[in-house]
Amino acid sequence: MNKEVERLLPFYVNGTLQGEEFERVEQAIKADPDLQKEVAFLARLRDEVKTPQAENSPGELGLKRLQNALRQGGRTSDAAASASNVVPLRNWGWRATAIAACLLLVLQTLVMLPAGTDDDLTSAGSGSITIPTGNIISVTFQPDATEENIRNLLLSVGASIVAGPSALGVYKLSVTRDVDAVVTKLLLRRNLVETAQSDGNPAAKP
Amino acid sequence: MSDEAAHLLKLIGKGDEAAFADFYRLFETRLYRFIKSKLNDSFEAADILNETFLEVWRKADTFEGRSKVSTWLFGIAYFKTVDFMRKRKLVLVDDDQFLDIVDESDDAMACLLSKEKGDHVRFCLETLKLAQRSVMELAFFEDMSYGDIAKVVDCPENTVKTRMFHAKQAMKNCLSSRLGGTA
Numbered sequence: 019m020n021k022e023v024e025r026l027l028p029f030y031v032n033g034t035l036q037g038e039e040f041e042r043v044e045q046a047i048k049a050d051p052d053l054q055k056e057v058a059f060l061a062r063l064r065d066e067v068k069t070p071q072a073e074n075s076p077g078e079l080g081l082k083r084l085q086n087a088l089r090q091g092g093r094t095s096d097a098a099a100s101a102s103n104v105v106p107l108r109n110w111g112w113r114a115t116a117i118a119a120c121l122l123l124v125l126q127t128l129v130m131l132p133a134g135t136d137d138d139l140t141s142a143g144s145g146s147i148t149i150p151t152g153n154i155i156s157v158t159f160q161p162d163a164t165e166e167n168i169r170n171l172l173l174s175v176g177a178s179i180v181a182g183p184s185a186l187g188v189y190k191l192s193v194t195r196d197v198d199a200v201v202t203k204l205l206l207r208r209n210l211v212e213t214a215q216s217d218g219n220p221a222a223k224p
Numbered sequence: 225m226s227d228e229a230a231h232l233l234k235l236i237g238k239g240d241e242a243a244f245a246d247f248y249r250l251f252e253t254r255l256y257r258f259i260k261s262k263l264n265d266s267f268e269a270a271d272i273l274n275e276t277f278l279e280v281w282r283k284a285d286t287f288e289g290r291s292k293v294s295t296w297l298f299g300i301a302y303f304k305t306v307d308f309m310r311k312r313k314l315v316l317v318d319d320d321q322f323l324d325i326v327d328e329s330d331d332a333m334a335c336l337l338s339k340e341k342g343d344h345v346r347f348c349l350e351t352l353k354l355a356q357r358s359v360m361e362l363a364f365f366e367d368m369s370y371g372d373i374a375k376v377v378d379c380p381e382n383t384v385k386t387r388m389f390h391a392k393q394a395m396k397n398c399l400s401s402r403l404g405g406t407a
Contacts, residue, residue: 025385028392034369055333062336063395066345067364075256076270081248084277088241184267186274 031060074217082213083186153197154217158187163210171210175200229293237285255301262305276301291375299376331400348398356391
């Protein structure tokens with residue numbers, strides 16, 4: 019096979035070759051069965067690379083974060099942000115929320131631990147590790163939301179924190195009930211929840 | 225889309241937040257996929273996505289239109305990702321010394337025709353070196369020309385062609401071994 023033509027094949031397949039290069043490659047392909055096989059392979063490979071994957075990008079949640087950052091002076095903080103490479107969204111409000119959520123996790127862990135010989139305590143997890151299942155919701159809390167309020171809210175909708183916080187303050191909640199109804203309920207509590215969106219059911223993804 | 229993106233970028237340069245939101249929605253999914261394919265960490269990928277769009281907001285008025293908007297944007301994302309990986313010592317970015325054992329069997333094609341082809345391709349993409357994976361993503365997911373890819377990853381056009389060639393060979397080897405069940 020002509021090496022130079024072979025190096026151009028991926029760009030023939032993706033339709034970006036033009037002019038003389040395109041003509042040269044096309045002529046070479048017509049005359050060489052090995053190049054034809056190579057084109058067929060690359061076309062299949064491209065189709066697979068293009069196949070949409072079950073990815074959950076930040077979506078509107080990410081946009082909301084950006085808009086908050088702009089309000090805090092995204093353009094004016096150019097030099098500082100570039101120099102320090104720090105995301106302006108990482109503010110103390112989020113850290114406070116992160117601490118509150120960590121406390122919540124510790125509390126939940128304590129409740130899940132085996133009760134031992136204490137007759138007046140019942141182990142919620144029966145001593146086994148529970149793997150989170152169900153639908154996942156990405157949520158951010160208001161900076162001034164307290165741990166107690168977050169805890170009560172999550173208990174009321176039957177949600178558990180299964181991941182997070184990310185550096186942007188995003189938590190992943192697992193819910194077993196109707197996910198859209200839970201998102202709606204969360205968003206009704208604007209004093210506690212800033213954003214909430216369904217990520218779907220990871221277990222159901224191919 | 226290219227004209228729309230350029231128009232939005234012009235408005236963003238004047239401080240138009242609505243245009244910024246439209247611009248974000250236009251590119252967010254593709255850009256996130258591009259970043260995450262290198263990091264395989266959704267939280268870090270979201271952070272870099274965030275930084276990339278903040279850079280767009282700050283630098284929109286400096287865009288001179290000498291390249292496509294998408295080329296400029298993916299270039300920002302690429303360098304933020306590479307910078308992050310360098311700081312975390314996650315990868316040797318400039319490694320162009322690729323092993324070049326060519327699999328000439330038809331197993332790779334057979335693998336692409338198999339029922340599990342999607343899983344095989346995703347697995348094999350993950351095994352590529354960053355330099356190869358970036359070029360393959362930009363060529364086959366974004367359908368960029370080698371000239372545009374060279375601008376995104378800031379290297380000569382011939383290097384792009386070579387990286388793509390080696391990426392293809394590596395994919396062939398990996399897919400063949402997947403079919404044989406040895407990977």
